[in-house]
Amino acid sequence: MDISFIVTIFIIGFIGSFISGMLGIGGAIINFPLLLYIPTFLGVAHFTSHEVSGITAIQVLFATIGGVWTYRKGEFLNKKLIVYMGISILIGSFVGSFGSNHMPESGINVIYGILAVIAVVMMFIPKKGIDDIPFDQVKFNGWLAAILALIVGIGAGIVGAGGSFLLVPIMLTVLKIPTRMTIASSLAITFISSIGSTIGKVTTGQIDYAPAIIMIVASLIAAPIGAKVSRKMNTKILQVILAVLICITAIKVWMDIL
Numbered sequence: 001m002d003i004s005f006i007v008t009i010f011i012i013g014f015i016g017s018f019i020s021g022m023l024g025i026g027g028a029i030i031n032f033p034l035l036l037y038i039p040t041f042l043g044v045a046h047f048t049s050h051e052v053s054g055i056t057a058i059q060v061l062f063a064t065i066g067g068v069w070t071y072r073k074g075e076f077l078n079k080k081l082i083v084y085m086g087i088s089i090l091i092g093s094f095v096g097s098f099g100s101n102h103m104p105e106s107g108i109n110v111i112y113g114i115l116a117v118i119a120v121v122m123m124f125i126p127k128k129g130i131d132d133i134p135f136d137q138v139k140f141n142g143w144l145a146a147i148l149a150l151i152v153g154i155g156a157g158i159v160g161a162g163g164s165f166l167l168v169p170i171m172l173t174v175l176k177i178p179t180r181m182t183i184a185s186s187l188a189i190t191f192i193s194s195i196g197s198t199i200g201k202v203t204t205g206q207i208d209y210a211p212a213i214i215m216i217v218a219s220l221i222a223a224p225i226g227a228k229v230s231r232k233m234n235t236k237i238l239q240v241i242l243a244v245l246i247c248i249t250a251i252k253v254w255m256d257i258l
Contacts, residue, residue, distance in 0.1 A: 005044045009211045012038060013059055013218030020060075020219070021067040021226025022233070023242045024183030025164035025190070027219070028056040028156075029119075030245065032112060033252055035211075047208065049108045053158075054206035057097070057197040059215040064164075064191035066223030068184070075135040076184030081177065084142045085149035085167070086192035092153020093193045097200025099158060108158060109257055115155050115166055116250035122169030123243035131178050131235050140175040148174065149189070157197045164190040165246055172239070179235035187227075 012034045016027030035052045039045035047055070071077055152166045164186045171182040201207050230238060 002044075004042070005039075005211075006214055008039055008042055008044050009035075009214040010218045013215035014222040016059065017063040017066070017215075017219040017222035018226040018229075019245065020063040020164075020187070021070065021223035021228075022230040023226075023238060023245075024067070024168055024186035024230075025242070027063045027223075028060050029116065029165040031056050031059055031215070045211070047211075050206050051208045053108060054201040055208055055212050055215060057194060057201045058207060058212040059219050060190065061194040061198050062216045063219035063223040064187045064194060066220050067187040067227045068191055070224045070227035071184035071187065076181055077188055078135075078138060078177070078181055078185045080142070081140060081145065081171075081175075081185050082188045082192075084145045085189045088146040088149035089153035089156070089167075089189060089193040090196045092150045092155075093157035093196035094153075094200055096154040096157020097197045098204065103158065106257070111155055111158050113250060113254045113257055116246055117254075119166050119169050120243065120247045120250050122166075122173045123239065123246060125173045127172050127179075127239070130172065130176050131180075133176070133178050135178065135181055138177060138181060140177065145175055153193055153196070156193060157200060164193075165242075168242060179238060180231070183230060183238070 012031060016031035016034065019025065019030050020027035032052055035047055035055060036049065039047060068077070148170050149167070152170070156166070167186045167189060168182055171177040171186060172179065177185070
């Protein structure tokens with residue numbers, strides 16, 4: 001490993017993990033395309049889609065740990081929601097991550113693109129009044145939350161993501177969870193999901209450990225910083241940033257597929 005390789009991977013991991021902590025996502029929706037294209041463009045490395053999905057699985061695991069730790073105090077973490085969606089997404093991510101080893105790279109990219117498009121559509125659906133609900137009065141359909149999380153987990157396990165880029169739109173649009181509670185709880189759920197994804201990638205030999213370690217270090221530094229910034233930002237701004245990021249990523253992925 002030379003210094004340009006280390007710096008490039010660290011910066012990519014830092015950016016993804018900062019956004020992870022700020023928006024309640026695992027960072028894979030940012031890191032997947034960055035790892036796929038930037039190292040190759042700069043001539044420092046070339047990763048296949050399988051390698052990228054393995055690296056991002058590790059990154060998501062540690063980025064969500066850092067984010068949840070920052071949100072551990074207060075009413076932001078909805079324990080009931082985390083249990084319902086966490087168990088379901090863990091099962092789904094196991095299934096998806098093991099199955100991905102038998103898929104071609106083009107298949108992984110198509111699934112990633114489909115998930116991103118669904119997330120974009122949901123983020124632009126109006127979410128009036130959800131942030132006016134007191135945290136102690138938040139209610140949701142537990143069975144619906146569990147079923148949706150299972151579906152997300154399968155898809156997320158395939159691409160090596162925690163699934164939060166779909167979880168956040170679902171929690172905001174379908175389950176009507178307030179934005180700040182969504183961000184904090186999504187990080188916890190994504191952490192649970194990433195356990196299944198990571199184990200699946202490790203046991204099937206899809207992890208490139210050198211860049212993964214660099215990403216871990218970047219995640220543990222950047223995710224808590226992003227979470228602290230998020231707590232001071234307007235919730236509407238947070239929603240817009242997430243929607244724009246997912247939209248840009250979806251466009252880029254589909255341009256390459258087509």
